[in-house]
Amino acid sequence: MTNNWMKRQRLLGYIFIGPSMLGVLLFFLIPALYSFGLMFTNYKFMNPNVEFVGLDNIIRLFKDPMFYLSLKNTAVFLLAVPVSIAFGFVVAVVLNQKIYLKKLLRGLYFMPYITSGVAVAFVWMLLFHPTQGPINGLLRSIGFDNPPGWLSTTTSSMFAIDIIWVWFLLGYNMIIYLAALQEVSPELLEAAKIDGAKRGQILRKIIWPLVSPTTFLLLITGLIMTIKTFGIIQAITHGGPGNSTTILSLYVYQNAFRYYDMGYASTLSWALFIVILLITLVQWIGQKRWVHY
């Protein structure tokens, strides 16, 4: 009887999970294993000569200056995440005060996150236009005679992308902080006020530590999400000028679909996976250690 019941439960479990499981197998697990195998071949698309090359691709990766440059560009891109978290925190703290139009304001700050795709990237491309764009127009009018070239020079392009990314992520960080601030007990803040704590002190010594799990979570999820992104960069700079905005995820794409070098592209993509794995490990360790509840 119980044995029968258990069998039935198991069957039902498979029936419910089955369709989704099929998708996970077909579009996640099998491709992931396939990609892992490709890493050890010299497979080029449409080229019938496929050979097992052992660790050649991995050796090539360690000797590839573009790989290191793409890592560096990725690191600069990732700087946008903590900056955006800081802005998101400030906006959330202010919106959590007694303030009018709270819902409207929240919506406006959040809008870039939800509406943005490639379309907005193109808008930024024009806003950043070095000679005629409105941003440099504004800078010149307030006295900067040599405003930056933004997306058009190798030294500034990655930072221009960072500005777009800070703008994009800010609303998400704000929303999550707003929810976290709801959990901070008003009695605690009231008690601190009665004890004579100043606003800045309350913010630094009470609120900031209390929302530290949220900060940590936003940092980890933000880093992982950012590292996987290449759409807006591919759309507006194609990784240029030069290779100044070629981040690792874009470099994978270029190797795969511009040079059709599938073996090497797979190797690069697993390097990307390892970076994500490291961030996740930091998360597992950090959750226990650095977060003050």
Next chain:
Amino acid sequence: MEIKTRLSSDVPKRLGLTLLMLLLAVVMVIPFLWMISTSLKTPAQVFEYPIKWIPANPTWEHHVKVWTGPKSFGVYYWNSLKISIIGMVGATFLSAFAAYGFARIQFKGRNALFMLYLSMMMVPPQVLFVPKFLMFEWAGIYNTHLALILPGLFTIFGVFMLRQFFLSIPNEITESAFIDGAGHFRIFFRLILPLAKPALATLAIIDFSWQWNDYENALVFLIDEKLYTVPLGLQNFILENTVDYNGMMAAASAGILPMIAVFAIGQRYIIQGLTNSAVKG
């Protein structure tokens, strides 16, 4: 009495903060305002400085250009809508099924399967592009909408989100139904799904916005212009009209406005869903 005096002393401060935040919020939405404003201008007015936010003689010709002619956005819209809606409906239902299995049915191997889902979340899409490209090529669905629709039916995030929600439904609600002899199917369709409507709406809206904005998959899996989705069509328009800034902004408006509409309607659900999955997930 005391409340009243406190309120009145708060008003100037509240107004000040509100104004400050409103000012900053305008900075946040300036790209959208500039886009719409520019789409209604003539080429000569585009980079006029100081910026005239409301053009003297607004013109609709750029919007007309985007929506008519041989490369009308109508085609891209149809493609995007088809892919996003099928994906959204499919992904929401399949996720709900799987989430129920993970949350409510006890069976051997469940935790191992769940771990598999967890680990697949860590695999970046870049790892999957090449093998999917080769598999789709082999299966004959490369450069067809199926290459976007089929994978779009599955979202691991959705399974997680709904599982979390189903776990939060008290067991007592389903227990009495069990005692009355109802099976899992009846409980799922009659009890759980109606209770989960807000969560399903949240997932549907978020998934729709992902699919609508998805540029990277379309870039990898589509080459025929007539199959293009809105992000690809937009890119194409911009590559072909490199100096037509007004047209570019009219095209960008066409790409963004549906998302603004979805956002305005579904804001509550989107915010709820994102916070729940982040804070409690």
